[in-house]
Amino acid sequence: MARHSYETGRLNLPFVGIATFGKRPYVEDWSKIDADIAILGAPFDFGTQFRSGARFGPRSVREASTLFSFGHAGAYDHEDDAVYLGGDVRIVDIGDADIVHTDTETSHANIEAGVRAILKAGALPVVIGGDHSINIPCIRAFDETCAKDGPIHIVQIDAHLDFVDVRHGVRHGHGNPMRRAAEKDFVSGITALGIRNVSSTTQDGYEAARAMGDDILSVRQVRRLGTEGVLSRLPKGARIYVTIDIDGFDPSIAPGTGTPSHGGFLYYEVLEILQGIAREHDVVGIDLVEVAPDYDPAGSTPILAAQVLLNFLGFIFHERAKRA
Template identity: 40%
Template sequence: MTASPAFLGLNSHMPDGATPRMVIFGAAHGSTYRDKDSSGYATAANAIRAASQEDAPLVEHWDFDLGGPLFDGKPACCFDAGDLPTEMHDNARNRALIEAKTREILAMSAVPILLGGDDSVPIPFLAGFSDHGPIWIVQIDAHIDWRDELHGERHGYSNPMRRASEMGHIAGMVQVGMRGVGSARRTEIEAAEAYGSRFVTAREVHAHGVDAALRHVPEGARVVFTLDCDGLDPSLMPGVAARSPGGLTYTQVIDLIAGVGRRGRIVGFDLVELYPPADIDGISALTSARLVTNVIGTIARQP
């Protein structure tokens, strides 16, 4: 692991051998397409950590997003394990590192929280749950990511939901925030529909609220969130490689996180596709840090 500033100033391990409920880790690289440069994503995890530092002294303060302090008045139950030593284009090794770390955290009975990286890192992250199914996926994204292969690669950023659909421990998925012209051709739409994926477009959420998505999540489901930053509107999240107007708002996303926490149980979370070279005044990193904070607070309140 490489040294990095800890998210919210959290420890790099649990004190006195206490058992964590959550473990944060970063993965700069997943499976990069041939001749593509993913180096711009490599600073994303540390940009999120840096953006969280202003709130680090305020962890015990009242958080109005959560209706109380971050850890609900209890001792901190999360630590930041730093970044995996991934390398651009070392695809198979990167996938092995991410999957192994996910399994290691789950073996602690903790919830893994992954800071990416491009949208290829969810594939090994989700694979790491193979002994912990059945799992539902809630994906927030402008795109459905159902390409079977692209540029000869089947584990890249256009492929995660297609690969997840092939995993036996994945029980179903709800895909939220799609809009505009995305990565899907008719064949990908038909494949996703044949699998049984539930599409909830950004316009549906704007018209009907987050219940348009929550109603598809079974009561009591164990859920992994995978959040592509371009699922949010670029006015809040300009630091992405594929900006698309009309995305979800910050409040819609945190309401969806809280709603899933009440309806089921969040057992994993990844945030990907933050592209710091395109950010404006650090607003995307700040928004990302607040989203991760909301996930931590929601999980801390789960029974």
């Protein structure tokens, strides 16, 4: 079998063509998802507390993902001597959840419906935000599968703890998602990586988080533990949901976000943790949030998001293939 099909088809350079995620097929009818991975955009940003603009996260990550779509039959990584996301991994892009301006609850409900549709189809949901509040409906959608398959453990890459309970009546802003998740009985715990400096969560919030099963590690603490040390803190065999707030990364590589915080993770630090999770756990859901592309004229931030997602998906399905 030919390892690629350049000579029989189009050259299809990255800058050419409609920008779906990875230039994969677009499936408009959510009752007809037939894939291993389904990408859903969640362009909601009314939950932000500083700069808005994450509504353009999905489009920007889709466009950036085309930079990594050179090959027709997977991407060869010489460090791992592996071809990732070859023709055997079926990815589809199901477009965006319908967002209703001024209406947080309806918008969230539409996101939840999208994730439910993906789960029902047996595909891995990958949701691109939007602000971090979109994690709330994503997690809600897991109630049924968890009832069947057992609880999920959340790995959060983030600068901020996002563990505010209710403040001025706000329960579903981008400062609340981890609290909302911790309240679910099908969430067994949270490992929060990269948490640093001030945020909207107060000292009370940290105390509550720890009491509710949140293992909080700063960037420097993660560095001291090393990749393996971090992985060893995850519950063995747990089914993992990964939520990546792009501001968990350092502003040097992720400036296009609403609430940047210096002192964040560099690329390989996160990549190697994700590769370890893929190796040791079943990853059941992913969201990546808070890419606000218009604050980053160079486009580094959506490129980072796309590069992390495509590599992580490659790791997950490479391991699945090995296990199969």
